[in-house]
Amino acid sequence: MAAPTPTKKAAPKAAAKPAAAKATAPKAPANGQTNKAVNIQPQINQQQHAPAPTQRFGTVSQRLPIGLDEPTRLSSVTMLNQLLADTITLRDMYKKHHWQVVGPTFYQLHLLYDKHYEEQAELVDTIAERIQILGGVAVAMAHDVAELSSIPRVPRDREEAPVQVSRLLEAHQIMLKNCHEYAKKADDAGDDGTNDLVVSQLMRTNELQVWFVAEHVVDSPLVRAQ
Numbered sequence: 001m002a003a004p005t006p007t008k009k010a011a012p013k014a015a016a017k018p019a020a021a022k023a024t025a026p027k028a029p030a031n032g033q034t035n036k037a038v039n040i041q042p043q044i045n046q047q048q049h050a051p052a053p054t055q056r057f058g059t060v061s062q063r064l065p066i067g068l069d070e071p072t073r074l075s076s077v078t079m080l081n082q083l084l085a086d087t088i089t090l091r092d093m094y095k096k097h098h099w100q101v102v103g104p105t106f107y108q109l110h111l112l113y114d115k116h117y118e119e120q121a122e123l124v125d126t127i128a129e130r131i132q133i134l135g136g137v138a139v140a141m142a143h144d145v146a147e148l149s150s151i152p153r154v155p156r157d158r159e160e161a162p163v164q165v166s167r168l169l170e171a172h173q174i175m176l177k178n179c180h181e182y183a184k185k186a187d188d189a190g191d192d193g194t195n196d197l198v199v200s201q202l203m204r205t206n207e208l209q210v211w212f213v214a215e216h217v218v219d220s221p222l223v224r225a226q
């Protein structure tokens with residue numbers, strides 16, 4: 001007995017679309033991609049099961065072709081991170097003193113401290129970006145800066161203006177001594193960019209700030225010459 005031939009089912013008729021729906025159907029994007037619904041839910045808490053960091057602190061990469069070998073980059077990054085930690089500390093000392101200064105020189109110092117704070121903040125960014133260009137990782141957070149900085153810890157208390165000034169001068173001196181040493185090392189290694197940054201920007205700015213701050217602790221007569 002021959003198997004019954006399957007009966008051909010009639011293809012279902014497409015439901016007639018209303019004329020209005022056809023008119024408003026979204027057009028395919030011009031770039032050829034299909035339209036997809038986008039999930040707008042933020043994928044939060046990814047730090048909790050993060051994979052290995054993209055780069056460890058204290059290492060350098062050769063990602064950017066800037067004509068410097070790895071030992072030179074590593075040496076410059078190490079020096080720049082020291083200068084960065086000290087510059088962040090100095091920047092924050094200026095803001096602390098800007099807030100806490102009292103006495104007859106309040107207005108002058110209040111404004112001067114803030115000006116120097118702004119200048120140090122610019123240096124912070126310049127140093128950090130140089131570290132990235134060299135393929136390093138810039139120190140950034142306060143707890144790491146505190147561990148790395150070579151400037152003595154500043155107390156939380158409010159201090160007299162001459163004490164503030166003396167602390168700032170000490171911090172500038174530490175910075176400048178490091179600048180002299182590191183500029184020479186960078187020059188010897190052939191890292192002209194780092195040498196230029198340290199001399200032209202860090203050294204010059206810090207020297208100028210030393211002048212403006214130091215004049216406030218000269219014991220000079222206010223009215224009658226002695």
Ligand SMILES: [Fe+2]
Nearest residue numbers: 098099110114
């Ligand atoms: Fe202020």
